[in-house]
Amino acid sequence: xxxxxxxxxxxxxxxxxxxxxxxxxxxxxxxxxxxxxxxxxxxxxxxxxxxxxxxxxxxxxxxxxxxxxxxxxxxxxxxxxxxxxxxxxxxxxxxxxxxxxxxxxxxxxxxxxxxxxxxxxxxxxxxxxxxxxxxxxxxxxxxxxxxxxxxxxxxxxxxxxxxxxxxxxxxxxxxxxxxxxxxxxxxxxxxxxxxxxxxxxxxxxxxxxxxxxxxxxxxxxxxxxxxxxxxxxxxxxxxxxxxxxxxxxxxxxxxxxxxxxxxxxxxxxxxxxxxxxx
Numbered sequence: 001x002x003x004x005x006x007x008x009x010x011x012x013x014x015x016x017x018x019x020x021x022x023x024x025x026x027x028x029x030x031x032x033x034x035x036x037x038x039x040x041x042x043x044x045x046x047x048x049x050x051x052x053x054x055x056x057x058x059x060x061x062x063x064x065x066x067x068x069x070x071x072x073x074x075x076x077x078x079x080x081x082x083x084x085x086x087x088x089x090x091x092x093x094x095x096x097x098x099x100x101x102x103x104x105x106x107x108x109x110x111x112x113x114x115x116x117x118x119x120x121x122x123x124x125x126x127x128x129x130x131x132x133x134x135x136x137x138x139x140x141x142x143x144x145x146x147x148x149x150x151x152x153x154x155x156x157x158x159x160x161x162x163x164x165x166x167x168x169x170x171x172x173x174x175x176x177x178x179x180x181x182x183x184x185x186x187x188x189x190x191x192x193x194x195x196x197x198x199x200x201x202x203x204x205x206x207x208x209x210x211x212x213x214x215x216x217x218x219x220x221x222x223x224x225x226x227x228x229x230x231x232x233x234x235x236x237x238x239x240x241x242x243x244x245x246x247x248x249x250x251x252x253x254x255x256x257x258x259x260x261x262x263x264x265x266x267x268x269x270x271x272x273x274x275x276x277x278x
Contacts, residue, residue, distance in 0.1 A: 048073050058224070063240035067247045074251075087126075088156070088263070089195045094124035095158050096188035098131065102166075103181040112170055112177075113138050130154055143170050151270045158188050160270040167270075198263055209257045216250065 052069035056062060098119060105115040120128070120135040130153050137146040144167050151163040161184050169177045223230055234243045 061234065061240050061243070063237065063244050064234075064247070067244040071247065071251050088265070089192050089199075091126050091154070091156060092158050092188050092192045092195065094126035095154075095156070095162060096185045096192065097124045098127050099162050099181050099185040099188065102162075103178045103185070106181075107178055112166065113143055127154070143167075148270065151268070155268065157266045157268050158191060160268050161187070163270050195263065202260070205257060205260050209254055212257075213254060 048069050051072045052065045055068045056065040059065070101119045101122065102115050105118050106112065116131070116138065117135045120131045123131040130150060133153065134146050134150040137149060147163045147167050147170075151160055162181070165177070165180050165184060169180075233239050
């Protein structure tokens, strides 16, 4: 055990000296070097070595401590940047509301560009900045390029239907734009209801993930506190390697179960033309 700890400590120390003494101006082809030297330090990253030291002091198992620290490093906001997700259901509802506003404004004998400008003030909050940006762009650029930029900024397949309908109406002077926008708004409302039903239906999966993680964590903590002798076979190197594999399988299983609760977004079909104004 002491020899293993000495080897691991020497490798970590040598790697640290290598990164510190390597010239910054030298271009290296090793992808890991660019990954390490380009990261941004966050205070929460201190939890990784703290976890390693805490588990090592509590258990004396170096391999398991490294595995637990690696698991902590995969947590968003700790070892990797925080994942910011938007409320897709709120966005779809906002698209439906804005589409209905466009339809009602067009019914008052306003042109398409004037209708977009008029609705930019009272657009839903989730879309207000995007609609204002679109209204500002069409003041000096073409409507088609502005709509494509609008679709790229929102990055939602439902918004692409609205963008495609408006582009078609601007190019071919379609007469039934109001009816088409009504149909798109209704489809957006139906999609919002579908997302709500799916979210509620998959709540059982999310609850199962939390319960399983809590039960297993409590069971392991109980063994450490009340029956340490039961875990004595894992004190060897072989036992720690086996236990680390179990922890990795456990983490992968939780990740797969969590992914089951996500809604897969369809691909967009309206893209900005590269020949347009950039």
